[in-house]
Amino acid sequence: MSRIAIIGAGPIGLEAALLARQFGHDAQIFEKGHVAENILDWGHIRLFSPFGINTSEWGRGAIAKSLGHDALPGDDELLTGCEFAERYLIPLSRSPELTGRIHEQTQVQSISRRHFRKTDGIGSAVRGREPFLLLVEREGIQRVEFADVVLDCSGTYPHHQWVGDGGMPCLGERHSLTETNYRLPMIRREEFGNRTTLVIGSGFSAATSVVKLAELAKLDPQTKVLWIAKSQPPPYESDGPLLRIPNDPLVERDRLAAKVNELASLGHVSRAASPEAPQHPVVWFPNAVVKSLKSSPTYREFNGFEIELDDSQATEQGSALPARLTVDRMIANVGYRPDRSIYEELHVHECYSTQGPIKLAAKLLGETSSDCIAQTSHGSDVLKNPEPNFFILGSKSYGRNSNFLLKVGIEQVCDVLTSLGRDSLGRSV
Ligand SMILES: Cc1cc2nc3c(=O)[nH]c(=O)nc-3n(C[C@H](O)[C@H](O)[C@H](O)COP(=O)(O)OP(=O)(O)OC[C@H]3O[C@@H](n4cnc5c(N)ncnc54)[C@H](O)[C@@H]3O)c2cc1C
Structure with a gap:
C-alpha cells in the first residue's frame, strides 16, 4: 500500500482518490477550499459534454452502490456546474471509501523530497526512495505530511492570464482589475442590465459571457x-472569432459557437454606422489590443473603466477602431495558467509555451484534430516527470492549453494508477 497525496478535490482529484482506494492505497486529498470549489465558482454554466463522458465507471459505480442507480443523472444529460457538483462530485466525496480522507480548507503550499534539495540527486534512483514532504496549511496552522506518490490535480482555474499585449499585464491592469473580473460571472440583471460591458477573450468562456449578455439585452434593451x-x-x-468543428459531436458547444459568431459578425465594428447597429447588442472589435485600462467613476453611481486601445491596430483595421472605450463592467476571460510554485522544489520538465509537463505538451502539439473530444490520454509514460512518482493530472496537465476535457483526465487517472499498481515504488505497493 502506498501513501498517495492528492492535491485538489475537483473532479479529477476525487476520481483519482476513489480509484486509488479501490486499488488498496492510502489516499489523502488536500483541498484548499471545499469539494468542487472551482466548478461551483462557475456553477451557473452548463457543461457542453454529457454526464456519461464526464464521469468514470468506478465513480458511477460507487454512487450507484451507496445511493442506488436512480440517483445518477442519465448519460446524455447536460448538467450545469452546480448540478454536476451536487449530483455527482459531492456524493462521490461522501462515499465510504473516502470517509475521513478529504481535508478541506487545507492548502498545499510546497512539495519537496525529503533530504534532497532541487539540485541534489538528479536522475538518481536514491532520490526516488525518499518520501515526499508536503507543507500544508489549515486555518493558519501549518504541518508537514508525508507521501510516496503525489498527484497534483489542482487545476488552473482561477490562476488567470493577463489582458495586455503579448500576455503581460497592460498598463493599469494590476491596479484596476480584481480576481472576479477574470471569472465567469452570473449575468445578473441588477449588475449588467442596461449597462455596457467589455468582454475580452476569444474562447468558449468569453463566448458564454457574450451570449448571456446579449440574452439580457432582450429584457433590458440598453x-x-x-x-x-x-x-x-x-x-x-x-x-x-470561434472555430466551429465540422459535425461537432458536442451539440451545445457548436450551438454556442454558431450563436456567438453570428452576434459578432452582425456587430463587427466596421458595421457600426449601419442602420441596424444601434439595435444590435454586440460590437466586435477583432484583434484589438488593450494598451491601458483604469477604473474610473462613470456618469452612473458606480465605478466603470476607461480603456485605451493600441493605435497601430486601429490603423490596420481602418479608422473603425476607436482609440478609447468607456464601459461600466469588465469581464476578462483570457484563459488560465498552472500555479507551478507548489512544485518548484521538484524536478519537473515543463513546456516553455504551455507550462504543462513537456512530454504531454509535445504529444498535444503533435495532435492534428481541432476537436478536443477526439483526444485521449497518451498513457502513463507521457505523464511521468523526472521527479519519480510525481504526476500532474487533470486540467493542470495541459498547462495553458485550454483543450482539456474531463474524459481525458479520467483516462489519465486510470493510466497512472494502473501503472503504479505494477511498478515498484521502492516501497510495498
Ligand atoms: C466554464 C468552464 C466550462 C467547462 N466545461 C467543460 C465541459 O463541458 N466538459 C469538460 O470535459 N470540461 C469542461 N471544462 C474544463 C475542465 O473539465 C474543468 O476545468 C474541470 O474543473 C477540471 O477539473 P480538475 O479536477 O482538473 O480541476 P479543478 O476542477 O479546477 O479542481 C482543482 C481543485 O484543486 C484545488 N486546489 C488548487 N490549488 C490547491 C492547493 N495548492 N492546495 C489544495 N487544493 C488546491 C482547487 O480549490 C480545486 O478544488 C470547463 C472549464 C470551465 C472553466
Missing part, C-alpha cells in the same frame, strides 16, 4: 457588449 476577440485566420476571418 445592455451593450463590446467584445475584444481575435478573428480566425484567413479565409475564415469574417466568420466570427
Whole structure:
C-alpha cells in the first residue's frame, strides 16, 4: 500500500482518490477550499459534454452502490456546474471509501523530497526512495505530511492570464482589475442590465459571457457588449472569432459557437454606422489590443473603466477602431495558467509555451484534430516527470492549453494508477 497525496478535490482529484482506494492505497486529498470549489465558482454554466463522458465507471459505480442507480443523472444529460457538483462530485466525496480522507480548507503550499534539495540527486534512483514532504496549511496552522506518490490535480482555474499585449499585464491592469473580473460571472440583471460591458477573450468562456449578455439585452434593451476577440485566420476571418468543428459531436458547444459568431459578425465594428447597429447588442472589435485600462467613476453611481486601445491596430483595421472605450463592467476571460510554485522544489520538465509537463505538451502539439473530444490520454509514460512518482493530472496537465476535457483526465487517472499498481515504488505497493 502506498501513501498517495492528492492535491485538489475537483473532479479529477476525487476520481483519482476513489480509484486509488479501490486499488488498496492510502489516499489523502488536500483541498484548499471545499469539494468542487472551482466548478461551483462557475456553477451557473452548463457543461457542453454529457454526464456519461464526464464521469468514470468506478465513480458511477460507487454512487450507484451507496445511493442506488436512480440517483445518477442519465448519460446524455447536460448538467450545469452546480448540478454536476451536487449530483455527482459531492456524493462521490461522501462515499465510504473516502470517509475521513478529504481535508478541506487545507492548502498545499510546497512539495519537496525529503533530504534532497532541487539540485541534489538528479536522475538518481536514491532520490526516488525518499518520501515526499508536503507543507500544508489549515486555518493558519501549518504541518508537514508525508507521501510516496503525489498527484497534483489542482487545476488552473482561477490562476488567470493577463489582458495586455503579448500576455503581460497592460498598463493599469494590476491596479484596476480584481480576481472576479477574470471569472465567469452570473449575468445578473441588477449588475449588467442596461449597462455596457467589455468582454475580452476569444474562447468558449468569453463566448458564454457574450451570449448571456446579449440574452439580457432582450429584457433590458440598453445592455451593450463590446467584445475584444481575435478573428480566425484567413479565409475564415469574417466568420466570427470561434472555430466551429465540422459535425461537432458536442451539440451545445457548436450551438454556442454558431450563436456567438453570428452576434459578432452582425456587430463587427466596421458595421457600426449601419442602420441596424444601434439595435444590435454586440460590437466586435477583432484583434484589438488593450494598451491601458483604469477604473474610473462613470456618469452612473458606480465605478466603470476607461480603456485605451493600441493605435497601430486601429490603423490596420481602418479608422473603425476607436482609440478609447468607456464601459461600466469588465469581464476578462483570457484563459488560465498552472500555479507551478507548489512544485518548484521538484524536478519537473515543463513546456516553455504551455507550462504543462513537456512530454504531454509535445504529444498535444503533435495532435492534428481541432476537436478536443477526439483526444485521449497518451498513457502513463507521457505523464511521468523526472521527479519519480510525481504526476500532474487533470486540467493542470495541459498547462495553458485550454483543450482539456474531463474524459481525458479520467483516462489519465486510470493510466497512472494502473501503472503504479505494477511498478515498484521502492516501497510495498
Ligand atoms: C466554464 C468552464 C466550462 C467547462 N466545461 C467543460 C465541459 O463541458 N466538459 C469538460 O470535459 N470540461 C469542461 N471544462 C474544463 C475542465 O473539465 C474543468 O476545468 C474541470 O474543473 C477540471 O477539473 P480538475 O479536477 O482538473 O480541476 P479543478 O476542477 O479546477 O479542481 C482543482 C481543485 O484543486 C484545488 N486546489 C488548487 N490549488 C490547491 C492547493 N495548492 N492546495 C489544495 N487544493 C488546491 C482547487 O480549490 C480545486 O478544488 C470547463 C472549464 C470551465 C472553466
